[in-house]
Amino acid sequence: xxxxxxxxxxxFGKTEILRGIDLDLxxxxxxxxxxESGAGKSxxxxxxxxxxxxxxxxxxxxxxxxxxxxxxxxxxxxxxAEMAMVFQNVEDALDPVQxxxxxxxEAIKVHSSSTRARDASRLAVRHLSNVGxxxxxxxxxxxxxxxxxxxxxxxxxxxxxxxxxxxxxEPTASLDALTKADIIELLRSAIVGRMCxxxxxxxxxxxxxxxxxxxxxxxxxxxxxxTEEILKGPRxxxxxxxxxxxxxxxxxxxxxxxxxxxxxxxxxCPFHQRCTQRIDICSLxxxxxxxxxxxxxxxxxxxxxxxxxIKALSLTLDxxxxxxxxxxxxxxxxxxxxxxESGxxxxxxxxxIMGLYEPDRGAxxxxxxxxxxxxxxxxxxxxxxxxxxxxxxxxxxxVLNAVIEPLLVQKKGSHEQRLQRAKKVLSMVELPIxxxxxxxxxxxxxxxxVQRVAIARALALGPKLLIxxxxxxxxxxxxxxxxxxxxxxxxxxxxxxxxFITHDIALARKISDRMAVMQSGRIVxxxxxNQLLSHPSHPYTRRLVDCASGRYDGGNGDIILDRDVxxxxxxxxxxxxxxxYC
Amino acid sequence: xxxxALGEISHDPLAKAxxxxxxxxxxxxxxxxxxxxxxxxxxxxxxxxxxxxDHPLGTDSMGQDIWARLLYGARTSLLVAGAxxxxxxxxxxxxxxxxxxxxxxxxxxxxxIIDALISLPTIIVMILVAAYLRPSLPxxxxxxxxxxxxxxxxxxxxxxxxxxxxxxxxxxRTFGAGKGHIxxxxxxxxxxxxxxxxxxxxxxxxxxxxxxxxxxxVSDPTVISWGKMMNQALAFTYLDxxxxxxxxxxxxxxxxxxxxxxxxxxxxxxxxxxxRREESTEESISVARLA
Numbered sequence: 049x050x051x052x053x054x055x056x057x058x059x060f061g062k063t064e065i066l067r068g069i070d071l072d073l074x075x076x077x078x079x080x081x082x083x084e085s086g087a088g089k090s091x092x093x094x095x096x097x098x099x100x101x102x103x104x105x106x107x108x109x110x111x112x113x114x115x116x117x118x119x120x121x122x123x124x125x126x127x128x129a130e131m132a133m134v135f136q137n138v139e140d141a142l143d144p145v146q147x148x149x150x151x152x153x154e155a156i157k158v159h160s161s162s163t164r165a166r167d168a169s170r171l172a173v174r175h176l177s178n179v180g181x182x183x184x185x186x187x188x189x190x191x192x193x194x195x196x197x198x199x200x201x202x203x204x205x206x207x208x209x210x211x212x213x214x215x216x217x218e219p220t221a222s223l224d225a226l227t228k229a230d231i232i233e234l235l236r237s238a239i240v241g242r243m244c245x246x247x248x249x250x251x252x253x254x255x256x257x258x259x260x261x262x263x264x265x266x267x268x269x270x271x272x273x274x275t276e277e278i279l280k281g282p283r284x285x286x287x288x289x290x291x292x293x294x295x296x297x298x299x300x301x302x303x304x305x306x307x308x309x310x311x312x313x314x315x316x317c318p319f320h321q322r323c324t325q326r327i328d329i330c331s332l333x334x335x336x337x338x339x340x341x342x343x344x345x346x347x348x349x350x351x352x353x354x355x356x357x358i359k360a361l362s363l364t365l366d367x368x369x370x371x372x373x374x375x376x377x378x379x380x381x382x383x384x385x386x387x388x389e390s391g392x393x394x395x396x397x398x399x400x401i402m403g404l405y406e407p408d409r410g411a412x413x414x415x416x417x418x419x420x421x422x423x424x425x426x427x428x429x430x431x432x433x434x435x436x437x438x439x440x441x442x443x444x445x446x447v448l449n450a451v452i453e454p455l456l457v458q459k460k461g462s463h464e465q466r467l468q469r470a471k472k473v474l475s476m477v478e479l480p481i482x483x484x485x486x487x488x489x490x491x492x493x494x495x496x497x498v499q500r501v502a503i504a505r506a507l508a509l510g511p512k513l514l515i516x517x518x519x520x521x522x523x524x525x526x527x528x529x530x531x532x533x534x535x536x537x538x539x540x541x542x543x544x545x546x547x548f549i550t551h552d553i554a555l556a557r558k559i560s561d562r563m564a565v566m567q568s569g570r571i572v573x574x575x576x577x578n579q580l581l582s583h584p585s586h587p588y589t590r591r592l593v594d595c596a597s598g599r600y601d602g603g604n605g606d607i608i609l610d611r612d613v614x615x616x617x618x619x620x621x622x623x624x625x626x627x628x629y630c
Numbered sequence: 631x632x633x634x635a636l637g638e639i640s641h642d643p644l645a646k647a648x649x650x651x652x653x654x655x656x657x658x659x660x661x662x663x664x665x666x667x668x669x670x671x672x673x674x675x676x677x678x679x680x681x682x683x684d685h686p687l688g689t690d691s692m693g694q695d696i697w698a699r700l701l702y703g704a705r706t707s708l709l710v711a712g713a714x715x716x717x718x719x720x721x722x723x724x725x726x727x728x729x730x731x732x733x734x735x736x737x738x739x740x741x742x743i744i745d746a747l748i749s750l751p752t753i754i755v756m757i758l759v760a761a762y763l764r765p766s767l768p769x770x771x772x773x774x775x776x777x778x779x780x781x782x783x784x785x786x787x788x789x790x791x792x793x794x795x796x797x798x799x800x801x802x803r804t805f806g807a808g809k810g811h812i813x814x815x816x817x818x819x820x821x822x823x824x825x826x827x828x829x830x831x832x833x834x835x836x837x838x839x840x841x842x843x844x845x846x847x848v849s850d851p852t853v854i855s856w857g858k859m860m861n862q863a864l865a866f867t868y869l870d871x872x873x874x875x876x877x878x879x880x881x882x883x884x885x886x887x888x889x890x891x892x893x894x895x896x897x898x899x900x901x902x903x904x905x906r907r908e909e910s911t912e913e914s915i916s917v918a919r920l921a
Contacts, residue, residue: 402803453802
């Protein structure tokens with residue numbers, strides 16, 4: 049074990065910036081520290097380097113030696129020689145009145161007094177050429193270099209004494225994509241055989257450099273594990289929020305931020321104020337880090353909670369099998385798009401979940417409990433938005449009555465409280481709450497307004513899961529965009545899980561995290577939306593994606609007929625037919 | 631689609647005419663003591679006297695004032711109409727809606743009973759029953775109601791069956807609403823125009839039936855009825871009295887029936903947009919023009 053950090057705490061005055069960090073780094077490991085600004089990433093790096101002010105406690109063990117309690121002089125010898133840091137701000141890290149080569153030669157001389165000045169300069173020039181700066185550049189002053197070149201110089205400076213621990217603080221911030229690619233290439237070779245910590249908020253950099261990743265929030269590690277796995281399937285709500293707000297090239301869903309601001313020094317879980325799945329204990333106790341399948345998560349609820357699971361659901365209507373052994377699951381705050389042509393059973397599934405149809409077999413599991421009877425508790429967790437708002441809102445009810453209806457049905461609160469709640473949900477869906485509007489009838493409203501009223505109705509009971517059955521198919525595209533934005537905002541705010549039923553793949557692509565493709569009452573393919581759309585594996589999915597992208601000939605000149613695919617799907621066991629087709 | 635039935639029919643001239651007729655008849659019935667100096671049971675002494683100042687429609691074979699009897703006969707007709715409409719439509723809603731909502735064996739049982747009742751020859755059974763029991767006004771009302779609710783129950787059942795599948799009712803169910811809430815907040819309000827139409831149909835049939843039965847002699851002897859008066863008048867067709875005895879009564883009866891018919895016709899048109907021929911053609915023409 050060459051670097052181990054145990055229960056590291058650090059505070060500036062009364063504010064605790066690091067609240068018990070546990071980390072281990074082996075030789076050859078590269079760990080990315082990610083998190084939003086102020087999370088304590090740089091402070092952690094600086095405290096390992098012994099450069100942070102503030103009072104620290106805990107233990108940092110570097111190559112078997114505790115770094116707490118060693119003298120400033122000893123620390124100075126370690127720095128540069130055995131551990132080095134590439135600082136964030138390239139403009140400030142270099143001395144503006146010295147040539148680059150001289151600055152590097154100085155770093156060499158500090159750590160080996162025996163080296164002569166000329167040798168040091170020669171070494172410096174060689175190191176600079178190693179990072180791609182030629183002799184001419186080596187003789188220049190920092191202001192004569194571009195940002196990328198300065199970054200290279202800094203990397204060279206960190207590497208001159210061949211340190212075992214390299215800490216990179218935002219090494220590619222403020223670089224353009226091409227320069228960034230060059231620097232990443234350089235860093236990749238630089239970190240080989242060393243312990244490395246990459247401090248960044250750039251997830252793509254973390255993905256390309258580090259095999260492990262730790263997500264920091266307000267001085268605590270929220271999630272730690274293999275980079276690839278975390279980026280593909282975040283388990284902590286904060287990690288998911290971070291990934292959702294990162295504009296990756298392969299992301300298809302619209303960017304979503306995490307609401308609220310980071311506050312240091314909260315009791316309990318540092319993230320609980322912004323977390324949409326918090327429970328009482330979250331504000332009282334700091335969650336312990338638990339390891340499961342190689343992933344460390346600090347969450348009282350064990351990470352993102354699975355909200356709904358449907359197991360082997362079968363439904364027969366009029367002797368015709370509509371759903372056949374269907375499995376699907378949904379997590380808190382997640383949007384799953386259910387796509388497929390009309391008649392594939394999408395709406396029947398939603399109705400079966402809501403209890404409007406009685407399934408023959410199978411289980412609906414909500415928050416870990418099997419739903420036996422759909423009582424008011426179930427309906428206050430799960431709500432539905434119907435396809436045509438003009439039909440789902442009774443034409444005899446004005447806006448107020450329509451929104452109050454669910455509360456009335458569940459006998460929640462006094463009349464005054466219901467009125468307050470109705471006004472609250474109406475303002476959540478961005479509708480006016482003046483008396484004139486409350487007294488209007490559905491036929492006096494526009495399509496978008498009625499759908500908002502329908503959404504407000506569904507929200508009145510404070511559900512966690514929203515089943516949206518083609519909620520925008522009756523609306524024009526600009527109103528549709530507004531409604532979808534609204535749904536995403538509500539998801540951010542309340543952690544709503546949304547089962548979004550649609551036949552519009554392009555639409556599903558923009559709003560869903562995962563996508564499930566349904567055909568003849570079965571889910572034929574399921575996966576992360578971007579993955580599924582870029583590499584559809586099932587022929588039916590491929591056809592759907594092709595047709596949605598305007599390629600009606602299947603890409604190879606053959607026109608795929610519906611019945612061809614239908615025949616293939618009719619006998620899913622018949623692999624040979626599938627292979628022949630593929 | 632939102633249909634404001636009352637608003638719709640208030641602009642319909644047909645409905646206005648019907649309502650006017652009914653209001654006049656009802657006015658005659660209510661203000662009968664003021665409109666005539668005689669009691670319908672008074673014997674004036676003059677038989678078959680032609681219309682004059684004392685007797686606007688003359689007197690009948692017993693010397694009773696025909697105008698007074700016409701006014702009080704309207705009371706009977708309207709009482710029967712109202713009572714039957716209430717009883718019969720309540721039964722229709724109760725049985726039809728419960729059959730549709732409960733379903734299963736209960737529904738099948740209800741519908742077979744309705745089939746049986748509809749297939750009975752109404753008039754003959756009624757005459758037999760009324761003849762066997764002593765005919766009285768309450769019995770007549772009950773009998774007419776008993777034979778007019780099954781048709782309505784069928785209509786209500788089919789309406790409730792289709793309403794049950796409506797989205798807003800499904801939406802209400804997804805809030806966890808029970809049957810009570812759905813019936814009182816959704817089904818009854820949605821049924822109300824249909825129930826109105828049903829009541830009018832029942833009322834119209836009741837007026838006609840009461841008059842018809844009385845004409846055939848099935849009637850409470852103490853009750854003044856237009857049907858009975860027409861029967862009496864017909865016995866004297868060889869005299870000229872029918873002109874002021876038979877015709878005014880016939881006109882009053884017709885006015886009542888036509889008034890109710892006009893109203894229900896207009897209501898039906900308002901409720902079923904497919905019946906609005908002219909407007910729909912105009913609309914389709916304008917759509918075609920736009921295209």
